[in-house]
Amino acid sequence: MAATGAGVPNSRIVRWIDYRLPFVKFLQHELNEYPTPRNLTYWWNFGSLAGIMLVIMMVSGIVLAMHYTPQSDMAFDSVERIMRDVNYGWLLRYIHMNGASLFFVVVYIHIFRGLYYGSYKYPRELLWMLGVVILLLMMATAFMGYVLPWGQMSYWGATVITNLFSAIPVVGNKIVTLLWGGYTVSNPTLNRFFSLHYLLPFVIVGVVMLHILALHTHGSNNPLGIDHKGPGDSIPFHPYYTAKDAFGLAVFLLVYAIVVFYAPNFLGDPANYIPANPLQTPDDIVPEWYFLPFYAILRSVPNKLLGVIMLFSSILILFILPWLDTSPVRSAKFRPIYKKIFWLLVISVLVLGYCGAHPPEGWYVIVGRIATFYYFLHFLILLPLIGKLERPRPLPLSIGAAVLDNRQPAAAE
Amino acid sequence: MAQGAQSQVTPANAHAVEGETRRDFLMLTAGALGAIGAISTIWPFVDSLNPAKDTLALSTTEFDMAPIQVGQRLTIAWRGKPVFIAHRTAAEIKEAETVDISTLRDPQKDSDRVKKAEWLVIVGVCTHLGCIPLGQKQGDPRGPYGGWFCPCHGSIYDTSGRRRDGPAPLNLEVPPYQFTSATAVKIG
Numbered sequence: 133m134a135a136t137g138a139g140v141p142n143s144r145i146v147r148w149i150d151y152r153l154p155f156v157k158f159l160q161h162e163l164n165e166y167p168t169p170r171n172l173t174y175w176w177n178f179g180s181l182a183g184i185m186l187v188i189m190m191v192s193g194i195v196l197a198m199h200y201t202p203q204s205d206m207a208f209d210s211v212e213r214i215m216r217d218v219n220y221g222w223l224l225r226y227i228h229m230n231g232a233s234l235f236f237v238v239v240y241i242h243i244f245r246g247l248y249y250g251s252y253k254y255p256r257e258l259l260w261m262l263g264v265v266i267l268l269l270m271m272a273t274a275f276m277g278y279v280l281p282w283g284q285m286s287y288w289g290a291t292v293i294t295n296l297f298s299a300i301p302v303v304g305n306k307i308v309t310l311l312w313g314g315y316t317v318s319n320p321t322l323n324r325f326f327s328l329h330y331l332l333p334f335v336i337v338g339v340v341m342l343h344i345l346a347l348h349t350h351g352s353n354n355p356l357g358i359d360h361k362g363p364g365d366s367i368p369f370h371p372y373y374t375a376k377d378a379f380g381l382a383v384f385l386l387v388y389a390i391v392v393f394y395a396p397n398f399l400g401d402p403a404n405y406i407p408a409n410p411l412q413t414p415d416d417i418v419p420e421w422y423f424l425p426f427y428a429i430l431r432s433v434p435n436k437l438l439g440v441i442m443l444f445s446s447i448l449i450l451f452i453l454p455w456l457d458t459s460p461v462r463s464a465k466f467r468p469i470y471k472k473i474f475w476l477l478v479i480s481v482l483v484l485g486y487c488g489a490h491p492p493e494g495w496y497v498i499v500g501r502i503a504t505f506y507y508f509l510h511f512l513i514l515l516p517l518i519g520k521l522e523r524p525r526p527l528p529l530s531i532g533a534a535v536l537d538n539r540q541p542a543a544a545e
Numbered sequence: 546m547a548q549g550a551q552s553q554v555t556p557a558n559a560h561a562v563e564g565e566t567r568r569d570f571l572m573l574t575a576g577a578l579g580a581i582g583a584i585s586t587i588w589p590f591v592d593s594l595n596p597a598k599d600t601l602a603l604s605t606t607e608f609d610m611a612p613i614q615v616g617q618r619l620t621i622a623w624r625g626k627p628v629f630i631a632h633r634t635a636a637e638i639k640e641a642e643t644v645d646i647s648t649l650r651d652p653q654k655d656s657d658r659v660k661k662a663e664w665l666v667i668v669g670v671c672t673h674l675g676c677i678p679l680g681q682k683q684g685d686p687r688g689p690y691g692g693w694f695c696p697c698h699g700s701i702y703d704t705s706g707r708r709r710d711g712p713a714p715l716n717l718e719v720p721p722y723q724f725t726s727a728t729a730v731k732i733g
Contacts, residue, residue: 191590192590195590195593198594199597216598217599217600218593218597219589219592219595219597219598220589220590220593221597224589224590224593
C-alpha cells in the first residue's frame with residue numbers, strides 16, 4: 133500500500149516502519165513526488181540555498197564553539213588561537229564568518245524574489261510572515277555572533293545596538309542594564325550573547341520547518357504568479373528541482389569558496405582585529421554590510437526614539453505587507469507600474485546600504501533621507517494605491533499553457 | 546526491470562545499452578568526485594578536533610633528576626599526564642632484573658624498559674582504565690612486588706612498572722625520552 137508512487141523504497145523493513153511512523157512516506161511525498169510548478173526559474177533556488185547555509189553555519193559553528201572561550205579576557209585570544217593553532221581553524225572560522233554574509237546575500241535575494249513575484253499574497257501570508265520571523269532571528273543571531281570575537285567592532289557594535297533600547301521612554305536605561313548584566317557591555321554580556329548565539333539557530337530550524345510546512349500546503353509560487361490548476365502545470369520535485377537546486381548549489385559553493393579562500397576578510401572590518409577596548413571608541417563604527425540599510429534609516433532620523441522606531445518599523449512593515457499590497461495579481465510580470473516601483477525599492481535599499489557605510493555628513497545624510505522616505509512611501513502609500521489604480525496585463529490561462537506557448541516559436545525554428 | 550531488459554540484449558537495442566553504460570560511467574565518476582569532495586570537506590572539521598599546534602608544542606618536558614635521592618620517587622607532568630621517575634635502590638633493580646619474564650602477561654626485560662638501571666621513567670597511568678596507581682609517596686600501598694598499586698581495580702605493578710597482577714593488560718608505558726646530561730632527561 134505504501135508502494136504507490138514510482139521508486140518508493142518498498143522493503144519489508146521500510147513497510148514495517150512506515151506502518152508505525154510514516155517517515156519514508158513523508159519524505160517521499162514532500163521531497164520526491166511533491167508537485168512543483170514546471171516554470172520555476174533559478175530565482176527559486178535561494179530557498180534551498182538558505183536552508184543549506186543554515187546547516188553549514190550550524191556545523192561550522194558547533195565545531196568553532198569547541199575551541200572558543202566566551203570570557204571577556206580570553207575570547208579574543210581564543211579566536212586568534214583558532215586562527216593560528218587549531219588544525220584548519222582558519223578555514224572553519226572563515227567558513228563561518230563569510231557564511232554569515234553569504235547567508236544574508238541568499239536570504240535577501242530570496243526576499244526580493246518574493247517581493248517581485250508577489251509570493252506573500254493569498255494564500256501564502258503566513259508563509260511570508262514566518263519568513264520575516266526567520267529574518268529577525270537571523271539578524272539577532274548574526275549580531276550576537278559578531279560580538280563573540282570581542283574585537284573593537286564587536287564591542288562597540290554591541291554597545292551601539294544594545295543602546296537602541298535606551299530610546300524606550302522611562303524604562304529604557306533599565307532594559308539596557310538588564311541586557312548587559314552590568315553597566316557597560318562586559319563579561320556577562322559576552323556570556324549571554326554566546327549562549328543565545330548558540331540557541332537561536334535551533335529556534336530558526338524550528339521556524340524553518342513551519343515555513344516549509346506552510347510552503348508545502350499550497351506549493352511554491354511561480355514566475356507567472358498564477359495558481360496551479362492541473363497536472364500539466366507541475367512536475368515532480370525529484371529529479372527536476374533536485375537537479376536544478378544541485379546545479380545552483382554547485383555554482384553558489386564555488387562563489388563561497390572563492391570568498392573563503394581568496395578574500396576572507398574582504399567583507400569584514402579590520403578594526404575587529406584590535407582587541408576590545410572599553411575606554412576607546414574606534415573612529416568610525418559601521419555594522420556588517422547586511423545591516424547597513426537599516427543603520428542608514430536609523431541615522432536619517434534626527435530624533436533618537438523616532439530613529440529607533442523607524443529602524444524596527446522598516447522590518448516589521450514586512451509583516452503587514454500581504455495586506456498593504458491590494459492588487460490581486462501576484463507577479464510583477466503582469467503589473468506594469470508595480471514592476472517599476474519594485475526596482476525603485478531595490479535602488480532605495482542599495483542607496484541606503486551605501487549611505488550606511490559612510491559617515492553621516494553632507495550629501496550622505498540628504499540622500500539617505502530621500503531613500504528612507506521612499507522605502508516607507510513604497511510600502512505605506514504606493515503599494516495600497518497602485519493595487520487599486522493599476523491595470524494588470526492579462527494573465528495566462530495556466531502555467532502549462534504559458535510554458536507551451538513560449539515553446540512554440542522555438543519549435544518552429 | 547533493468548535486469549529483464551538486459552537479458553534481452555539484441556543487436557537492435559545494442560545502442561540503448563551503450564547509452565546506459567555511458568550514463569553508468571557518468572554516474573560513477575560524478576559520484577566518485579562527489580565522495581572525494583565530501584571527504585575532503587569533512588576532514589578539516591574532524592582534524593580540527595585533534596591536538597592543536599599549541600597543545601603539540603607542550604609535548605616535551607625537560608627535567609633534572611639530580612635532587613632525587615636513592616629510593617625516592619617523584620611525579621612530573623608530561624602532556625598533562627603524570628610521569629613517574631623512580632631512583633631505584635640496588636634491591637629494587639635486582640628484584641626487577643631477576644623476574645622470569647615468561648611468567649608475565651606482557652613479557653618485557655627490565656633492561657628494555659630503562660636507559661640507566663637506577664632511573665626508571667614511566668607514564669603513571671594504569672593500562673587498565675587510566676587511573677593513577679599509588680606508590681609514589683612514602684606510606685602508599687605498593688603491592689606485593691614493591692612497585693605500584695592501582696586503587697581503582699587493583700592492578701599491581703613491580704619495580705620495573707610491569708603488570709604483575711590485576712586486570713591491567715599491559716606494563717606501565719615507557720615514554721620516549723633521552724638523557725641530555727648525566728641526570729637530566731628530556732621526555733617526549
